[in-house]
Amino acid sequence: MDDRGTELAAPTELQEITSRISDLSKWREIFSFRGLEFNSTPHQQGQSSAGRGPAGAGQSPGPAQPPATVPRPLVLPRGVSLDTATRLQELLFRNSPPVFSREWAAAHFSFHPPHSHLAYGLQTGQGGTRAILAAVQAHITTHLLFTRETESTHLERLCRLGPGEQGQALATALAETLWAAGGGGRAVVCLVTAPVTTMAPEGYRASSFTERLQLFEFLEKAAAQGFICDHINSFKGKGNHGVILFLYSLLFSRTLERLQEDLGDTVPLLNVSSGNVTCTEVGSAMCLKHSGFIIPTYDLGKKYHLLINPMGKEAVLSLLLTGRAIPGALGGGRGPEPGAGDGEAGAQRGPVGFLRWERAPLERQVSPALRTPRLPVWLCSVSGRHSVLFGTDSRLLSDWKSERIFHLYFYSGQREQTRTAHLTIDTHSHHWEEARREGPCSPGQRRPALEMAIRTRWPGATVSWNGTDPFF
Structure with missing residues (x-):
C-alpha cells in the first residue's frame, strides 16, 4: 500500500477504535451496579475470580490490552418485559397482591461462622423460605461430601470451611439446581440493576423489583457457576433479596412456558396470608402504579406472611430436586413413576x-x-x-x-x-x-x-x- 493509502487507512482505524471505546463506556454503565462491576480481565468459562490473584500477579509484564477489550465470554443481560412480569406474577401469586413480604425480602443465603462445627450449614430460620433454603442445603452437603476435592475426611469436610469455600459451595449448589431446571442445556441467573442497600422497616411490604431484573443466560454449566461465584454476594448479602433472586432464576431457567405445563392448575406457587386469614385481593387494597406494575399498599400496623402454597411448595421442591415443577412428583402423583422398586x-x-x-x-x-x-x-x-x-x-x-x-x-x-x-x-x-x-x-x-x-x-x-x- 502506498503512502497515500496508509494516510487514508489511519483515520478509519482510529474511528473504529473510538467507536469501540464508546461501546465499552455504554456497557460499563450497564454493569456499574454492585455485584456486576465491569472487569477488563477476560472471564474464563467455569473459573471464578475468587481463585485468581491480583492483576499481573505471577505473570511477566506484557503489552497492555487495548481499551476495547471486553471480558469473554461476555454475557449480555436482558430485561423483563411487562408481559413476562405479568405472567411471572400470575404463576407466583395469581390474584393475590403481587408483592413479597418483609420476611422474603430479608431472606438470603447465610452460613454459620467459618471453621465452626456447622460451617457447612445455611441458617434456614422460620417461615415460607425455609423449604427452599433446606433444599439448597442438601445440594451444598452433596457437593462438600462427594464432589469437592479435599484431604479432609467425613465431617471434617464440612466443619473446616472458610468464607471462600462457603461461597464456592453455595455457587456450585445454585448452579446445579439451575442447570437441572434448564433441562441440562441452559441456566438463567437473575440479578437486579441496582443494589438494595436498606432493609424494609417492620410492618412494611417490600415493593416488587421485577422491573429491575436483568437475566443472564448461560449455555454451559461451568460458565454459570463461575458467574454466580463472581457475584455470590448478590445471594449471600443482607438486603439483596438473595432467596427471591434465586427463585426467579430457577423459574426463568425452567422457562415460564414449561412451568405452566408442569403446574397445570396448581397455581399460585405462593400464598399470602395473615395468620390463618387470607389477605384481601388487589381489588380491595389501595394501589399505586409504579413503572407499569401494580404495587399494593397496606395498613403498616398489620403483619402479613408470604407462605408457599402446599401444592406449590411441592412443585418448587420438585423443581429443586428433579428439575421439573410437578406437584405430584414427590409423592408419586402426577409425576412419572420411576419403577416398582x-x-x-x-x-x-x-x-x-x-x-x-x-x-x-x-x-x-x-x-x-x-x-x-x-x-x-x-x-x-x-x-x-x-x-x-x-x-x-x-x-x-x-x-x-x-x-x-x-x-x-x-x-x-x-x-x-x-x-x-x-x-x-x-x-x-x-x-x-x-x-x-x-x-x-x-x-x-x-x-x-x-x-x-x-x-x-x-x-x-x-x-x-x-x-x-x-x-x-
Missing part, C-alpha cells in the same frame, strides 16, 4: 433424595427413586418442617451390606442446633415385632418424627441418637 429406579435417581413423614396419614408415598437417591443425602419434610439428613459413605445405597448398621447425620438449620446430630441406624433389630399390633401413634410405638421419616426408607429400623436428646 428401589432397584428399578435406575436413571431416575438423582443425587439428592426426599423423605417425608406427617402425624396425619398420607395418601401418597414418596416415590422409590427419591427415597433411594444416588448419594445418601435427603431433604426431609417432617411434620411440615424441612431439614437435611445425610451419610458420609457414598456406597451406602449401592451395597446392601452397608445398610445393616450404619451412621447418618442430621442438620435442622435452626439456631438451637450447635452441632451436627449423629444417628446410628440398625435395620436388623426386630424388637418392634413384640408390639406389632399397636398403632404407629400409640404410646408404646410413638417415636420422634425424624425417626418415623427414616423408617419410611428402612421400615422397622431402630435409631440411636448417641446421647443427644431427640429434638426433631
